[in-house]
Amino acid sequence: MLSVEGLAVARGGIAVLEGVTFRLAAGRALILRGPNGVGKTTLLRTIAGLQPALEGSVSVPAEAMAYAAHADGLKAALTVEENLRFWAAIHGTREVEQALAGMDLLALRDRRAANLSAGQKRRLGLARLLVTGRAVWLLDEPTVSLDAASVALFAGVVRGHLAGGGAVLAATHIDLGLAEAEVLDLSPFRAKAPAAGGRRGDFDEAFA
Amino acid sequence: MWALLTRDLRLAMRAGGGFGLGLAFFLLVAVLVPLGVGPEGGMLGRIAPGILWVGALLACLLSLDRIFALDFEDGSLDLLATSPMPLEAVVAVKAFAHWLVTGLPLTVAAPVLAVLLNLPVEGYGWLVLSLLLGTPALSVIGAFGAALVVGVKRGGLLLSLLVLPLYVPTLIFGAEAVKRGAAGQAVDVPLLLLAAITLGAGAMLPFAAAAAIRVNLR
Amino acid sequence: MSIWEYANPKKFMQTSAGVLPFVWGLAAACLGVGLVWGFFLTPDDFRQGSTVKIIYLHVPAAMMAINAWVMMLVTSLIWLVRRHHVSALAAKAAAPVGLTFTVIALVTGAFWGQPMWGTWWAWDPRLTSFLILTLFYLGYIALWQAVENPDTAADLTAVLCLVGSVFALLSRYAVLFWNQGLHQGASLSLDKEENVADVFWFPLLVCIAGFVLLFVALVLMRTRTEIRARRMAALLARERLA
Numbered sequence: 331m332l333s334v335e336g337l338a339v340a341r342g343g344i345a346v347l348e349g350v351t352f353r354l355a356a357g358r359a360l361i362l363r364g365p366n367g368v369g370k371t372t373l374l375r376t377i378a379g380l381q382p383a384l385e386g387s388v389s390v391p392a393e394a395m396a397y398a399a400h401a402d403g404l405k406a407a408l409t410v411e412e413n414l415r416f417w418a419a420i421h422g423t424r425e426v427e428q429a430l431a432g433m434d435l436l437a438l439r440d441r442r443a444a445n446l447s448a449g450q451k452r453r454l455g456l457a458r459l460l461v462t463g464r465a466v467w468l469l470d471e472p473t474v475s476l477d478a479a480s481v482a483l484f485a486g487v488v489r490g491h492l493a494g495g496g497a498v499l500a501a502t503h504i505d506l507g508l509a510e511a512e513v514l515d516l517s518p519f520r521a522k523a524p525a526a527g528g529r530r531g532d533f534d535e536a537f538a
Numbered sequence: 539m540w541a542l543l544t545r546d547l548r549l550a551m552r553a554g555g556g557f558g559l560g561l562a563f564f565l566l567v568a569v570l571v572p573l574g575v576g577p578e579g580g581m582l583g584r585i586a587p588g589i590l591w592v593g594a595l596l597a598c599l600l601s602l603d604r605i606f607a608l609d610f611e612d613g614s615l616d617l618l619a620t621s622p623m624p625l626e627a628v629v630a631v632k633a634f635a636h637w638l639v640t641g642l643p644l645t646v647a648a649p650v651l652a653v654l655l656n657l658p659v660e661g662y663g664w665l666v667l668s669l670l671l672g673t674p675a676l677s678v679i680g681a682f683g684a685a686l687v688v689g690v691k692r693g694g695l696l697l698s699l700l701v702l703p704l705y706v707p708t709l710i711f712g713a714e715a716v717k718r719g720a721a722g723q724a725v726d727v728p729l730l731l732l733a734a735i736t737l738g739a740g741a742m743l744p745f746a747a748a749a750a751i752r753v754n755l756r
Numbered sequence: 757m758s759i760w761e762y763a764n765p766k767k768f769m770q771t772s773a774g775v776l777p778f779v780w781g782l783a784a785a786c787l788g789v790g791l792v793w794g795f796f797l798t799p800d801d802f803r804q805g806s807t808v809k810i811i812y813l814h815v816p817a818a819m820m821a822i823n824a825w826v827m828m829l830v831t832s833l834i835w836l837v838r839r840h841h842v843s844a845l846a847a848k849a850a851a852p853v854g855l856t857f858t859v860i861a862l863v864t865g866a867f868w869g870q871p872m873w874g875t876w877w878a879w880d881p882r883l884t885s886f887l888i889l890t891l892f893y894l895g896y897i898a899l900w901q902a903v904e905n906p907d908t909a910a911d912l913t914a915v916l917c918l919v920g921s922v923f924a925l926l927s928r929y930a931v932l933f934w935n936q937g938l939h940q941g942a943s944l945s946l947d948k949e950e951n952v953a954d955v956f957w958f959p960l961l962v963c964i965a966g967f968v969l970l971f972v973a974l975v976l977m978r979t980r981t982e983i984r985a986r987r988m989a990a991l992l993a994r995e996r997l998a
Binding site for chain 3: 342343
Binding site: 682686687689690693696699700702703704706707710711714727728731735742743746749750753754756 | 888891892894895898899902903908911912915916918919920922923924926927929930931933934
């Protein structure tokens with residue numbers, strides 16, 4: 331479903347990861363691990379198409395990916411339901427009710443996002459994934475500020491998504507409680523300095 | 539597209555600020571200029587077209603940085619960029635929403651302020667028409683400027699520096715149309731040129747702005 | 757051997773290091789000869805007196821003010837299409853030079869206008885257009901300085917340069933529409949030499965050549981500085997990473 335081939339990504343003009351290769355089949359989850367600053371967020375943003383890859387390729391069916399970043403893209407002045415309806419309308423889907431129920435937000439539906447706790451905001455941000463109707467979820471630290479019960483709730487949502495033929499690629503330090511998920515450690519893919527055999531060519535020769 | 543438009547309008551209403559501030563600023567300009575240049579009616583009438591157009595332009599400038607900056611900060615822009623909606627359409631819709639909450643109210647309020655500035659009677663119709671034709675260009679050009687500086691912290695001043703030179707043709711043709719209208723001369727040429735700028739900017743700049751946003755999101 | 761080889765920073769540094777002294781020398785020679793010839797060896801104008809001699813600074817500076825922007829437009833396009841970093845850095849390097857020429861044209865114009873029109877400044881279409889051009893240069897330079905990531909800055913300024921060019925052209929016609937003005941017509945054009953008599957025309961040509969060479973020398977030098985600064989930033993960033 332998602333296939334990444336020899337991907338090299340850069341942050342601030344400097345290569346951080348290179349040669350990243352993996353495949354993600356429908357119904358599978360892959361957890362990205364690695365120390366802070368190794369380039370997990372950069373890798374996810376590159377796969378999501380928000381920034382260009384230095385080299386390598388990402389192949390995925392058109393409009394199949396839903397990206398969830400650190401920031402949830404919530405509008406404080408809108409209610410929970412309005413926030414979710416907006417994203418559903420943008421993606422042309424109608425599953426707002428199921429999403430509210432899935433992330434246990436039914437009781438909060440008329441509350442303004444400004445008055446939500448950090449954990450509740452996060453749940454709303456994750457509920458957005460359900461209304462995108464997209465198959466491949468790219469999650470960047472999805473469980474930040476969630477309590478144990480909410481993490482379990484989210485794990486259940488992810489299982490449901492996988493069972494429905496979806497796929498999940500998540501960067502996280504926290505155990506999601508997904509025993510079936512594979513783990514990819516990014517440390518071995520750290521980009522080497524050009525002198526040590528980098529291959530960015532002429533540009534680096536002159537500029538570094 | 540409709541969803542994005544209604545969301546932006548709803549946010550503008552609920553957040554207060556944006557909606558009324560531009561109008562209040564416009565009013566202030568119309569009050570302060572006579573205090574500065576003196577109460578002599580003939581002179582005020584002569585400079586009224588220019589003052590009103592400059593006032594509208596500056597009032598429009600006030601809220602430009604909110605077009606994309608808020609969505610950039612809370613992550614919405616990332617999510618919109620990965621949504622099925624093309625970024626060019628996002629820019630066009632958001633510029634249109636900006637016009638609805640600033641340009642349109644300014645156009646409606648302008649005749650009232652024209653009274654304060656003693657604009658000759660013949661000029662009123664042309665004032666409203668020129669603002670109606672010209673303020674959409676201000677919003678689109680402004681959206682382009684806002685897209686350029688969306689990644690810059692405290693980019694407000696920079697935004698003015700980038701956008702105001704781009705406003706020059708719109709200002710000249712807009713004010714010229716009112717001036718000629720007030721003097722009873724033919725106004726078709728400046729009005730047509732004004733409309734041409736609005737149409738051209740509306741057709742081309744969303745592409746440039748979307749390109750700038752993509753660069754800023756990387 | 758293609759011209760794009762010079763887009764390689766290394767090749768550019770080697771070649772420009774060799775060429776630069778000659779460009780400087782030629783620029784100095786042309787400016788020296790042209791200005792001395794123009795200032796001291798041409799007759800006074802029967803109407804404008806010796807004031808007319810400011811033409812040897814004013815006209816070349818004004819030409820280069822516009823040509824610098826055109827050069828930035830071309831290099832910006834090259835950057836956007838072919839992603840050659842040297843091209844983007846050359847555009848960055850040219851902007852302050854172009855701004856300086858614009859200011860020189862405005863200031864010498866004021867010194868010429870004062871005795872001729874009796875005023876330092878008039879809202880004449882040409883003068884106004886140059887003032888607006890100054891604003892475009894300022895915005896362009898400010899955007900380069902405001903954006904931290906060099907590639908992002910290069911992309912954004914290139915887009916601004918493209919859009920700005922269209923609007924600068926529009927402004928030019930808008931300003932003509934707005935006021936007809938008192939500036940004299942173009943002082944020279946290739947087909948109508950009658951505007952300026954031959955005695956003034958030849959030293960003027962030499963001065964123009966001098967200004968072009970001066971521009972090339974300054975831009976080459978500044979581009980080299982930008983490349984070095986860029987290289988240093990990359991080295992420092994790599995050191996922090998390691």
